[in-house]
Each structure stands twice: as structure tokens, then as C-alpha cells.
Amino acid sequence: MRRLRTAFQVLVVAAVAVTGVRHALGWSMTTIEKYCPFGGLETAYALVTRQKFTCAAGELNLALFLALILLTLLARKAFCGWVCPLGAVLEWWGRLGRRWLRFSSFDGWWRPSDRTRKVLQTVLRSVVLAAVLAATWATGELVFRGYDPYYILFSAHGHDVMFWSYFILGGLLALGLAMPMAWCKYLCPLGAALWPASKPGLLRLRRSPDHCTECGACDDACPQSLPVSSVMEVRSGECTLCFECTAACPVAGALELRAPGGKP
Numbered sequence: 459m460r461r462l463r464t465a466f467q468v469l470v471v472a473a474v475a476v477t478g479v480r481h482a483l484g485w486s487m488t489t490i491e492k493y494c495p496f497g498g499l500e501t502a503y504a505l506v507t508r509q510k511f512t513c514a515a516g517e518l519n520l521a522l523f524l525a526l527i528l529l530t531l532l533a534r535k536a537f538c539g540w541v542c543p544l545g546a547v548l549e550w551w552g553r554l555g556r557r558w559l560r561f562s563s564f565d566g567w568w569r570p571s572d573r574t575r576k577v578l579q580t581v582l583r584s585v586v587l588a589a590v591l592a593a594t595w596a597t598g599e600l601v602f603r604g605y606d607p608y609y610i611l612f613s614a615h616g617h618d619v620m621f622w623s624y625f626i627l628g629g630l631l632a633l634g635l636a637m638p639m640a641w642c643k644y645l646c647p648l649g650a651a652l653w654p655a656s657k658p659g660l661l662r663l664r665r666s667p668d669h670c671t672e673c674g675a676c677d678d679a680c681p682q683s684l685p686v687s688s689v690m691e692v693r694s695g696e697c698t699l700c701f702e703c704t705a706a707c708p709v710a711g712a713l714e715l716r717a718p719g720g721k722p
Contacts, residue, residue: 459701463539467546474543474612482614489514490612491600495537496648498523500602503595513600530652534659538642538649539681539698544608545642549681551631552638559635563678566637572685579643579696583650590647607641639681643696657695660717663703664691669712676713679706686713 474493480486491497497519501512505520526537538545552564563569570578593601603609603618610619610627633640642649665686676686679702684694686703704713 460705463700466540467543467549470541471543471546478612478614478616482616489616490609491515492518493522494519494608495522495526496651497600499648499651500591500594500600503591504598508598512594512598515600526652527655530655531659533661533699534656535649535652535696535698536661537652537698539700542648543612545698547611548634548639548641551634552681555635555638561638563683564638564681565683566635566640568637569683575643575683580650582644583646583653586645587647587650639683643682649696653695656697657693659695659697661699661715662691662693662717663697663699663713664716665689666712666714669709671709671712673708675706675708676703679703 474490477486477488477493478490481489491514497512497515498521501515501519504510504512511517511519529537552566555561555566556564559566561567590602600618603613603616604620604623605626607627607630609616610623613619630641637643663686667690670687672687674687677684677688680686681700681702682694682696682698684692684696686692699715701715704715707713
């Protein structure tokens with residue numbers, strides 16, 4: 459599963475990067491925004507109140523966002539762990555930071571309590587989400603472009619990307635070395651929007667106390683820093699079903715994917 463996920467991430471990142479470069483060179487009219495599900499949420503207000511889409515957002519963005527909600531209800535935040543190109547790059551970058559700085563887990567230099575992490579995730583991401591939606595709905599423009607690390611990274615200096623946009627990207631990458639996956643954990647507005655659907659997601663990882671040795675390898679391997687070894691079932695809305703915990707587990711059968719009430 460780890461190899462399959464990595465291969466899928468590489469394909470998605472390559473496809474998005476090529477799309478951005480082709481548009482920047484004038485070889486294609488397709489932008490990387492066309493396939494962004496968050497655009498469906500950004501355009502929702504304008505569609506309801508003005509019966510038109512916001513700026514470059516369109517029917518496909520809305521369809522992708524609705525499909526993503528359905529996927530999240532089934533497979534939690536699998537989109538973040540398998541499909542999101544920015545999430546893939548930040549995960550790879552975080553792994554590099556762990557190796558360089560010799561961190562034992564994806565928490566990096568600071569390991570907050572579970573309660574503190576949940577509060578920060580809820581507050582910070584909600585603030586970013588509210589700010590982005592309020593600005594977009596008020597202006598009718600995708601004003602987040604110049605601040606959006608996904609757009610800055612993959613658009614090949616696209617529309618609204620300024621010189622200071624690269625300082626934002628550089629700052630997030632620097633933060634991602636000290637605190638791997640910091641953007642995904644604490645700032646991503648799409649992550650905040652998906653959380654209500656991810657929390658009750660059907661597919662979940664369950665721990666078998668008969669097989670588990672409580673070695674903690676799963677905790678250190680989790681990109682989202684979830685306490686996998688201390689729960690019977692991973693119910694957190696932050697789980698991306700990346701299966702890094704199952705790959706790190708030294709005992710077969712200790713962690714398995716199940717639907718509620720179903721067999722592994």
C-alpha cells in the first residue's frame with residue numbers, strides 16, 4: 459500500500475506540474491485551478507446568490523468538491539493522503555526534514571499534547587477558511603491565489619503570484635522542516651472544510667490488543683501525529699488512510715482497516 463500510494467502521489471504531482479507549466483507557456487488554456495475541489499466551495503456563495511461562478515471556478519470545481527465530500531464520508535481524508543499534490547510534496551519535504559534534523563516523529567521540534575493540537579487545528583484552520591471564503595465571496599475573485607502554496611508551487615508563476623508569494627511559500631517550507639506537515643495540520647482551509655465529513659468516515663483503522671505490542675512505531679510513522687497505539691480505533695477526522703502506521707507496525711494483524719461492524 460505504501461508503494462501504491464507513493465506511485466499515485468508521484469503521478470498526480472507530475473500531472474499538476476505539467477499542467478501548470480503548459481498553461482504558463484501558452485500551450486494550453488487549462489489551469490491547475492480547473493481540477494481544484496476547493497474552488498467548488500469558494501464559488502458556492504456566488505452560485506447561490508448571483509447564479510454565476512466565481513472567476514476561474516466552474517461546474518467541474520463544484521462537482522469535484524461534492525464528490526470529495528462523498529469520498530470523505532466513506533474514506534475519511536484519503537484525498538489528503540493520496541491525491542492532494544501539495545500534501546504529497548509537504549509530506550516528502552517533512553520526511554526530508556525528519557532525516558536531516560533527526561526527529562523521531564512528524565511532530566518535529568515541538569510535540570504538543572493531543573488537546574493542544576486539536577485546539578490549534580480547529581482554531582487556526584477555521585480562521586484561514588473563514589478569511590478565504592469571506593474575501594472570495596465579498597470580492598467575487600479568487601483572492602487567495604497569491605497566498606495559496608498549492609497555486610504558488612504549481613502554477614509556474616501564474617496569475618496573481620507576486621514576488622512576496624515566494625516568501626510565503628519559503629516560510630511554509632521552512633516551517634515544514636521544523637514542524638513536518640505544519641500546513642496540512644494547522645492551516646489548510648480545505649482540511650477544515652473536510653473535517654466534519656471525515657470525522658464520521660466509514661473506513662477506519664482498528665488496533666488488535668491481542669497482537670499489538672504497544673511499541674509506538676505507528677505513532678512515530680503517522681504523518682498527522684495521531685496517537686494510534688493508544689486507541690482501539692482511529693476515529694480522528696485527521697486520518698488520511700495513508701497506511702504508514704500499518705507499514706511501520708512490526709506485528710502482522712495489529713492494525714487493520716475495517717468498516718464499522720465489519721470484518722477486516
